[in-house]
Amino acid sequence: xxxxxxxxxxxxxxxxxxxxxxxxxxxxxxxxxxxxxxxxxxxxxxxxxxxxxxxxxxxxxxxxxxxxxxxxxxxxxxxxxxxxxxxxxxxxxxxxxxxxxxxxxxxxxxxxxxxxxxxxxxxxxxxxxxx
Amino acid sequence: xxxxxxxxxxxxxxxxxxxxxxxxxxxxxxxxxxxxxxxxxxxxxxxxxxxxxxxxxxxxxxxxxxxxxxxxxxxxxxxxxxxxxxxxxxxxxxxxxxxxxxxxxxxxxxxxxxxxxxxxxxxxxxxxxxxxxxxxxxxxxxxxxxxxxxxxxxxxxxxxxxxxxxxxxxxxxxxxxxxxxxxxxxxxxxxxxxxxxxxxxxxxxxxxxxxxxxxxxxxxxxxxxxxxxxxxxxxxxxxxxxxxxxxxxxxxxxxxxxxxxxxxxxxxxxxxxxxxxxxxxxxxxxxxxxxxxxxxxxxxxxxxxxxxxxxxxxxxxxxxxxxxxxxxxxxxxxxxxxxxxxxxxxxxxxxxxxxxxxxxxxxxxxxxxxxxxxxxxxxxxxxxxxxxxxxxxxxxxxxxxxxxxxxxxxxxxxxxxxxxxxxxxxxxxxxxxxxxxxxxxxxxxxxxxxxxxxxxxxxxxxxxxxxxxxxxxxxxxxxxxxxxxxxxxxxxxxxxxxxxxxxxxxxxxxxxxxxxxxxxxxxxxxxxxxxxxxxxxxxxxxxxxx
Numbered sequence: 315x316x317x318x319x320x321x322x323x324x325x326x327x328x329x330x331x332x333x334x335x336x337x338x339x340x341x342x343x344x345x346x347x348x349x350x351x352x353x354x355x356x357x358x359x360x361x362x363x364x365x366x367x368x369x370x371x372x373x374x375x376x377x378x379x380x381x382x383x384x385x386x387x388x389x390x391x392x393x394x395x396x397x398x399x400x401x402x403x404x405x406x407x408x409x410x411x412x413x414x415x416x417x418x419x420x421x422x423x424x425x426x427x428x429x430x431x432x433x434x435x436x437x438x439x440x441x442x443x444x445x
Numbered sequence: 446x447x448x449x450x451x452x453x454x455x456x457x458x459x460x461x462x463x464x465x466x467x468x469x470x471x472x473x474x475x476x477x478x479x480x481x482x483x484x485x486x487x488x489x490x491x492x493x494x495x496x497x498x499x500x501x502x503x504x505x506x507x508x509x510x511x512x513x514x515x516x517x518x519x520x521x522x523x524x525x526x527x528x529x530x531x532x533x534x535x536x537x538x539x540x541x542x543x544x545x546x547x548x549x550x551x552x553x554x555x556x557x558x559x560x561x562x563x564x565x566x567x568x569x570x571x572x573x574x575x576x577x578x579x580x581x582x583x584x585x586x587x588x589x590x591x592x593x594x595x596x597x598x599x600x601x602x603x604x605x606x607x608x609x610x611x612x613x614x615x616x617x618x619x620x621x622x623x624x625x626x627x628x629x630x631x632x633x634x635x636x637x638x639x640x641x642x643x644x645x646x647x648x649x650x651x652x653x654x655x656x657x658x659x660x661x662x663x664x665x666x667x668x669x670x671x672x673x674x675x676x677x678x679x680x681x682x683x684x685x686x687x688x689x690x691x692x693x694x695x696x697x698x699x700x701x702x703x704x705x706x707x708x709x710x711x712x713x714x715x716x717x718x719x720x721x722x723x724x725x726x727x728x729x730x731x732x733x734x735x736x737x738x739x740x741x742x743x744x745x746x747x748x749x750x751x752x753x754x755x756x757x758x759x760x761x762x763x764x765x766x767x768x769x770x771x772x773x774x775x776x777x778x779x780x781x782x783x784x785x786x787x788x789x790x791x792x793x794x795x796x797x798x799x800x801x802x803x804x805x806x807x808x809x810x811x812x813x814x815x816x817x818x819x820x821x822x823x824x825x826x827x828x829x830x831x832x833x834x835x836x837x838x839x840x841x842x843x844x845x846x847x848x849x850x851x852x853x854x855x856x857x858x859x860x861x862x863x864x865x866x867x868x869x870x871x872x873x874x875x876x877x878x879x880x881x882x883x884x885x886x887x888x889x890x891x892x893x894x895x896x897x898x899x900x901x902x903x904x905x906x907x908x909x910x911x912x913x914x915x916x917x918x919x920x921x922x923x924x925x926x927x928x929x930x931x932x933x934x935x936x937x938x939x940x941x942x943x944x945x946x947x948x949x950x951x952x953x954x955x956x957x958x959x960x961x962x963x964x965x966x967x968x969x970x971x972x973x974x975x976x977x978x979x980x981x982x983x984x985x986x987x988x989x990x991x
Contacts, residue, residue: 326834326835327835328834329835329836331836331839331840333839333843348501352502415834418834419820419824419834423818423820423822424492424818424819424820425491435819435842438842439819439842439843439847440784440847441818441846442786443786
């Protein structure tokens with residue numbers, strides 16, 4: 315699994331704006347830890363999905379996912395979410411995508427262990443008061 | 446071998462109370478608990494591994510490995526499930542049971558909840574029945590539970606529907622901004638409202654301090670011990686008498702009977718230092734308080750030549766009528782911030798729709814909700830038309846987490862005898878004990894009532910000033926989970942019930958079930974105060990025996 319791809323994917327799912335995006339919040343650290351522990355049995359499945367995202371990007375735009383424009387990245391992920399893939403997948407695209415979106419949100423919004431650095435999403439949402 | 450007056454299996458809402466009443470009456474009691482004592486630090490604050498949101502684990506037991514159940518889906522496909530999966534229907538496995546980590550809503554059932562069959566008739570395919578006791582019979586024991594454990598609320602406003610002789614010992618929780626909006630909405634609709642009664646100290650009470658308003662009630666332990674469970678009230682009282690021996694990490698295998706079929710005690714496993722060890726204890730009485738699933742499992746696993754189908758199961762009633770609650774949930778987007786970050790978060794309810802709804806059997810209570818951490822909100826509460834990712838999703842979380850109002854509530858379950866606990870003889874837990882097999886669904890009439898209540902939830906939020914309103918509707922599923930009940934129902938007829946009105950198993954003088962299993966129906970309310978009231982009533986009766 316290419317870590318540049320994962321970084322670009324999570325930042326497309328939760329992009330930076332006034333508040334950091336998923337990567338700067340530590341979501342990749344959270345995900346790597348999760349697939350070493352609770353989801354170790356699914357690590358291969360997950361890596362295959364990330365690799366398949368790059369394959370989709372190459373098929374559509376002749377470039378890896380991380381260097382696509384933001385609009386191209388969104389279009390690529392939206393197609394995978396809808397199951398409209400161009401390459402041959404060894405895993406179910408929609409099932410992978412659901413897992414991807416869930417673990418990204420967990421890393422961003424859950425406890426500040428790996429993800430949610432400095433409780434930034436809790437301040438962003440108002441769950442915790444800004445200190 | 447030492448012979449106890451009574452062995453109690455399970456130290457949850459009911460077992461803790463039974464232990465206390467018997468020990469204070471001078472009885473020598475052995476209280477068996479399959480889980481450990483859990484400290485505040487043991488329970489922790491993990492937002493993905495707790496009793497409310499258990500995606501990767503669970504903070505109140507049982508352990509994920511070695512404690513499977515078998516779940517059979519409505520299509521008849523069976524699979525193994527682990528304790529943190531929804532279809533396991535877990536409650537908790539620790540001293541205090543579910544009360545260690547619950548939200549602690551402390552409702553009395555409505556008088557009509559005890560006479561559902563008389564009031565509504567029995568729909569086809571349902572086992573709807575009246576309780577053998579009335580609300581009036583249980584009323585003094587509700588009061589006892591409220592005062593001995595400590596409930597905060599305002600009983601005056603529900604006096605005409607749920608009459609009481611004495612108010613709660615503690616004042617209700619303070620309103621939040623969303624409370625005022627919902628109060629206003631209810632007035633527009635001419636609906637009555639009430640503060641939500643809680644087993645939470647709003648002031649110091651009986652030696653424990655008051656709530657500090659943290660945001661982690663349901664699913665977690667309380668940092669100031671202001672949340673009231675059996676582990677910080679009646680169990681310490683029981684132990685203080687010197688008459689109660691609490692044995693933790695002790696897993697009941699079977700209720701033992703002698704060569705005439707008479708109940709003589711319990712066989713159980715302990716694992717103090719690694720290898721599991723079988724122990725036996727002998728007693729004049731056995732009281733099963735392990736929760737609706739595990740209590741049924743223990744009776745069904747206690748087989749002998751006298752009782753080939755398990756104890757108390759002469760009429761194939763043990764394990765049937767498993768019920769909990771369907772929970773319609775409605776959400777509304779307010780134009781202003783309604784979140785002030787002060788827990789518990791649940792403050793206001795209406796009991797306007799618990800009964801007498803046109804064309805509906807029963808109904809339920811609707812209330813606001815405990816504070817949801819952002820990840821719980823993200824999983825549970827977002828509008829269905831919102832993209833699940835991308836800038837729009839993030840913006841909604843940023844702008845609206847503090848503006849979404851939540852209304853939800855338990856719908857009275859119309860019992861279905863096919864919603865049940867049985868035993869899967871091919872699957873065993875790590876002790877070698879055959880596991881519970883859960884199958885069937887609630888009755889379709891429950892789904893109709895849930896749909897009616899979902900509409901009421903949306904109506905309430907619209908009247909409270911929310912322009913955008915959305916909701917989720919439960920389908921025809923097995924209910925149970927933390928409100929599990931009904932599997933050893935009380936009754937007067939041994940052919941259609943498992944115990945008498947005291948929880949005594951019809952076919953055995955000295956075997957009792959005391960927990961939610963006894964509930965003939967489970968009300969349109971959180972059931973714990975009713976479990977506690979029944980436990981006080983049965984325990985007083987048991988203490989008078991011998």
